[in-house]
């Protein structure tokens with residue numbers, strides 16, 4: 001620790017000496033021609049994997065310097081050395097503020113600012129949800145740890161909305177949680193997304209976020225037990241009493257699936273909630289999405305997805321199925337509705353006995369058919385040719 005401070009000081013001294021040298025040599029006064037305002041040097045940023053982006057904001061005092069300034073991305077196979085264009089350059093009195101969006105890759109990211117070859121390094125640690133992050137971790141970079149808005153930003157980011165938002169500020173201001181301040185920097189969170197969450201669309205940021213919390217100046221609501229969501233979605237509370245709860249739902253991790261602000265898919269999901277979302281975690285089921293040469297998929301998954309059978313939150317049946325297995329199957333395969341015996345042969349039972357392949361589980365359609373698809377015809381658990389599927393249970 002001490003060592004690194006010492007090294008930093010050495011570096012500063014060296015840096016000052018170097019600038020002095022250069023300014024003498026070129027006889028232009030350009031000491032502190034630009035300053036990196038954010039991120040802090042040597043930063044570890046912890047950001048949701050869904051939005052692997054952070055900000056680089058550079059303050060420039062010299063117009064010459066501004067016209068020559070370039071930021072290059074040094075990470076990534078294809079992007080090494082690629083120039084990044086700023087999203088905006090804004091001026092306050094004689095000082096310009098250049099705003100870059102940096103796209104990040106897990107691990108070490110390096111950017112170089114020219115002139116001067118100033119290195120900006122960011123170690124990006126993606127997480128599925130910020131609610132699992134330790135906000136006291138001194139290594140973690142939290143923009144709002146010290147102040148809601150650092151003084152270097154306040155000349156422009158204050159309590160009023162930027163001019164061209166198209167939002168009805170007067171109407172919104174009637175709502176106590178309305179926050180134009182947050183919107184002025186985080187507008188991308190809710191503009192450009194297809195499906196917006198009610199309170200975020202109304203810029204009611206403060207209905208969930210807090211100022212001046214204990215650990216940070218802008219707290220991330222991370223009451224994990226989903227109370228935050230249940231505050232308003234009262235009718236979802238009763239699902240917690242169901243017998244079978246889906247893992248992340250049980251732990252109140254609503255935001256691993258739903259973005260509280262907005263996202264590309266219906267219900268503010270970050271991936272198609274019918275199946276893409278599910279197989280991101282249940283990756284062993286990825287092959288179920290499509291049929292291929294050596295895989296027979298269940299026709300229903302391609303269209304309606306996993307949620308044709310499973311409730312993403314909770315239900316009264318094992319595996320959060322909407323109905324007990326056989327009832328579920330015959331609700332679509334109506335030819336077999338009502339029968340207890342007689343499929344696939346003779347007087348074969350369909351329920352009421354134990355599954356010889358899985359002790360303790362009742363015999364059902366899914367004892368012979370894999371609902372997620374299989375290598376064999378009719379989604380069978382074995383080859384129907386030569387009665388090999390029968391041989392799984394009958395010797």
Ligand code: HEC
Nearest residue numbers: 037057087090091092097152153155156162184185187188
């Ligand atoms: C000279 C004025 C000025 C200063 C100082 C300033 N900004 Fe901005 N910033 C703006 C303007 C103008 C916009 C565009 C507002 C809009 O259209 O929403 C903006 C937009 C942004 C955006 C959103 C850009 C986007 O991609 O949509 C972020 C993030 C941001 N500023 C962060 C900061 C931070 C952090 C600081 C302080 C380190 C800062 N700004 C200082 C003027 C300034």
Ligand code: HEC
Nearest residue numbers: 054055142143144145149153157181182185205209218220
């Ligand atoms: C001056 C611009 C600015 C304003 C105003 C602002 N933010 Fe931020 N915020 C940032 C930047 C920059 C980050 C760092 C993450 C990034 O680079 O995208 C950030 C990060 C965050 C984070 C992640 C945790 C952290 O501290 O890094 C939360 C939560 C957040 N902002 C919420 C808010 C809320 C709520 C408001 C309104 C009270 C607000 N912000 C106002 C610029 C701003």
Ligand code: HEC
Nearest residue numbers: 129130131182183186199200203204205208220221255260
């Ligand atoms: C319904 C509650 C809710 C509302 C309303 C809300 N937020 Fe959030 N916000 C959260 C939660 C929960 C998280 C943590 C998400 C996670 O689990 O990673 C978060 C995270 C963030 C982050 C950091 C992570 C990210 O997604 O980039 C920013 C920035 C942020 N909020 C800004 C805002 C702004 C600006 C508004 C208003 C337009 C707003 N929030 C409205 C609940 C809310």
Ligand code: HEC
Nearest residue numbers: 197198199207208228229231232233254255258260267268
């Ligand atoms: C401050 C109140 C409030 C909080 C807190 C809140 N929501 Fe909402 N939510 C709303 C409102 C209002 C709507 C819009 C309802 C509508 O359009 O019918 C909505 C809509 C939704 C929808 C879309 C519902 C639909 O039928 O289209 C989802 C999904 C959702 N919220 C999830 C969440 C999650 C997850 C959380 C917790 C991170 C949360 N909400 C927290 C108020 C809230």
Ligand code: HEC
Nearest residue numbers: 226229230233236248249252253254257267273274307312
């Ligand atoms: C595993 C991912 C996942 C988790 C975790 C999750 N949801 Fe959902 N949620 C979904 C999907 C998928 C849908 C869409 C279901 C559909 O299309 O029928 C949905 C729909 C919704 C809806 C709108 C439709 C409805 O049923 O009213 C609300 C509101 C909602 N979820 C709230 C929550 C809350 C609150 C939590 C946390 C307690 C939560 N969700 C946790 C995946 C999830």
Ligand code: HEC
Nearest residue numbers: 246247248256273277278280281282306307310312319320
């Ligand atoms: C964020 C990761 C995540 C996402 C997204 C997700 N799940 Fe899960 N799922 C889990 C976890 C964790 C468990 C609990 C595993 C355990 O208890 O062994 C689980 C359990 C299940 C189970 C019960 C498994 C068992 O053996 O009891 C089913 C069924 C299931 N998920 C289906 C779905 C469906 C359908 C979707 C999409 C709507 C989905 N999951 C999306 C993480 C996820």
Ligand code: HEC
Nearest residue numbers: 275278279282285288300301305306308309319325366371
């Ligand atoms: C046609 C209905 C149906 C569809 C569609 C479906 N499942 Fe299932 N799923 C079931 C049944 C039935 C079971 C219980 C199997 C058993 O009894 O062994 C199950 C069990 C599971 C389990 C726990 C046991 C295991 O095999 O790991 C997971 C996880 C699961 N499903 C995830 C998914 C995912 C992810 C999708 C979408 C790709 C999906 N399911 C689509 C019916 C379905």
Ligand code: HEC
Nearest residue numbers: 298299300308309325328329332333365366369371378379
């Ligand atoms: C939501 C409706 C739905 C449910 C529930 C459902 N299926 Fe299906 N199933 C389909 C569709 C659609 C097809 C594709 C039909 C086609 O390709 O002609 C299909 C195909 C099949 C096939 C292959 C038929 C063939 O001729 O190749 C079998 C076997 C099957 N399902 C068994 C089951 C079993 C077992 C269950 C319960 C675990 C089940 N299904 C639940 C809709 C459903």
Ligand code: HEC
Nearest residue numbers: 326329330333336343344348350364365367368369378384
């Ligand atoms: C003892 C094993 C076994 C059980 C249990 C079983 N099946 Fe089958 N199923 C088969 C076999 C074997 C075939 C292929 C029949 C053939 O070759 O004609 C088949 C064929 C099918 C087909 C496609 C052919 C057709 O008749 O349309 C569907 C759909 C089907 N089963 C659905 C179900 C449903 C729904 C259940 C539960 C009510 C179920 N099966 C229970 C073994 C079983």
Ligand code: HEC
Nearest residue numbers: 344345346347348349353354356357367368389390392393
């Ligand atoms: C997943 C295991 C399983 C598979 C696969 C299976 N069976 Fe069975 N079969 C059973 C069980 C369990 C019983 C009931 C045994 C009992 O009552 O003790 C049964 C009973 C039978 C009976 C006696 C029915 C009666 O009249 O009581 C016949 C015949 C039979 N199976 C033939 C087949 C044939 C042919 C196949 C292949 C198409 C097949 N089984 C596949 C588990 C299976």
